[in-house]
Amino acid sequence: MEVIVARTAGFCKGVKNALEVTMEAIQKRKEGESLCTYGPLIHNRQVLAMLEEKGVMEQNDPALCAGRNVVIRAHGIPPQERQELHRLGAVLLDATCTRVARVHGIIKGHARRDFHTVIAGDADHAEVIGLMGYTEGRGVVIDRPEQVDDLPSDWKKILLVAQTTQNEDLFRQIQERFLIKYPAGIVKNTICGSTHERQAEVRELCSRVEAMVIVGGLHSGNTVRLAGIARECGIPTFHVETEADLDRREMAQYALVGISAGASTPNWIIRNVVKFLESIEPGKSGAHKPWKSVLDGLTYSNIIMALGAALLPFVAQALAGLPMSFSACVMAACYAFAMHSLNIYLDGDAIRLNDPKRAAFYQRWRIVFTGSSVLAVLLALGMALERGVVTFLALVVLVILGVLYAVPVVLPAQWRHLSAFKIKDIPTSKTFSVPIAWACVAVLLPHLSDLSASAGMLLYAWWIVFLLVLVRTLLLDFLAFQGDKLVGRETLVVLVGEARTAPIVTGLSGLLGLSILVGPILGLSGPFAVVMLAAFTGAAWHLRPLLRKGLKDDLVSEAMVEAMIIGSGLLGLMWKVLVG
Ligand code: SF4
Secondary structure: OEEEEOOOOOOOHHHHHHHHHHHHHHHHOOOOOOEEEEOOOOOOHHHHHHHHHOOOEEEOOHHHHOOOEEEEOOOOOOHHHHHHHHHOOOEEEEOOOHHHHHHHHHHHHHHHOOOEEEEEOOOOOHHHHHHHOOOOOOEEEEOOHHHHHHOOOOOOOEEEEEOOOOOHHHHHHHHHHHHHHOOOOEEOOOOOHHHHHHHHHHHHHHOOOOEEEEEOOOOOHHHHHHHHHHHHOOOOEEEEOOHHHOOHHHHOOOOEEEEEEOOOOOHHHHHHHHHHHHOEOOOOOOOEOHHHHHHHHHHHOOHHHHHHHHHHHHHHHHHHOOOOOHHHHHHHHHHHHHHHHHHHHHOOHHHHHHOHHHHHHHHHOHHHHHHHHHHHHHHHHHHHHHOOHHHHHHHHHHHHHHHHOOOOEOOOHHHHHHOOEOHHHOOOHHHHHHHHHHHHHHHHHHHHHHOOOOHHHHHHHHHHHHHHHHHHHHHHHHHOHHHHHHOOOOOHHHHHOHHHHHHHHHHHHHHHHHHHHHHHHOOOOOOHHHHHHHHHHHHHHHHHHHHHHOOOOOHHHHHHHHHHHHHHHHHHHHHHHHOO
16 A cells, blocks of 8 residues: 655644653753643653653642642643642743744733634633633633524624634634624634644645545544544545554555644654555455565564665775675674664663554564574674684674663762763764764774774775764654654754754765765775765765655655665675676
């Protein structure tokens, strides 16, 4: 089955900001300080469970927030509750979305001038309850155009606003009826831009696909509206919370399906729905696509990642004109596989949030993965020992650093005030440690004995492989952004934000291209650099639209990122075999 995922699917700005405010508060929390959220931060069980694990509980009663740090979620709260929380000594961390706050201001300004306010929205929704608080008791909520007829005709000053996630068509109908009844009434379309784009994209997608799947809480108002819009377009629509709500046989009737999601649906849930649908062979009673299962298995078991690492030494050997070495490939693959697999168990929080299915897979195969990782380390160390004691010791250091990455390091007594720390807590450590380690194992370690003879060429090859793996890591960090952000892992993408990642990746790719170009000019590499530059330019050109539109957290994006490393390695291998 072919799947088109809406560009606007997933967290909106307000929800992202609320999560960021909460995570920052967790990191800055001092000993003895208590932190809670006023109402559920978002409608997602995994995220709420993660917050609970970090001691951040949801509270709905102001009395239970007394003296605590309290996060106000994106929906905002009525001013009366805000005052009550202040009176009780709560410290408010206000994550009210700026677009919701703007509506508060509009209602407040009109209420002061004795206006009645009509809100087109769901009366029970937290945002609408907050909006009602600003109407000074002259507010009414409606959700159907006919309800305009029931409003008192003698209201002279009257304002109509919308819940920020209201269905645009419905609001238009309410507005038309409202202006017929109250020609002097004031209408403010307060549906937020993010909602507008999301709904417009669903309408557009419906004209291109056979069926729509809308992902998000069954009680989430904005998700329900998206499903309603898709149904109005006249195509079969499935509103699901997870892929478990979809029937494989039923979905097999469709060859092309569109997917969108509500404003508080995390990427990993959308990703799992995409994976599920892509695995269906259309017209075959929901049979699995065999190649999809194989690809999933290879990705989950880290074999694709290890294959990329295994091929990297060929890039260095082709660039620096060094002899071909298969044992270097085995050493690089074993190291990358072992460190990656072990760190999943030592630092599994982000995976649990980014991809719970994958986390469950690793949990099920824990013994197999830890056992094979230990064997892989032993094999890599054996290969290193064959190359000499210095290579062996260098690999031992890299293995220790790799294993210690997520383990608390106990500091000597005189540094106790710094408390135990983990290497992973150093900002951007994940982004840079992987490329440094991979480049060392794939390029320097196998050729330590040649270092004095060809130091310039080896360091040049190290730099190229480092940049190549750095671009890969940045792109994968981009895909894992939400989970990393939630567990407080400060990758470069988390530090600079998603929006600035694309220019950084473009800049690094330019630096990589330039570095490949100057290699032959400075005599640091052979003619392979020219071939690599041509292939790299082609790949970068191909990836350009993907970066411009924004990478999606899906299997295709992940496969394309890994293909960049595997492709470079295969090119190096072909060069060594054909040219030598
Ligand atoms: S839907 Fe719009 S207004 Fe509502 S929280 Fe998200 S960005 Fe803010």
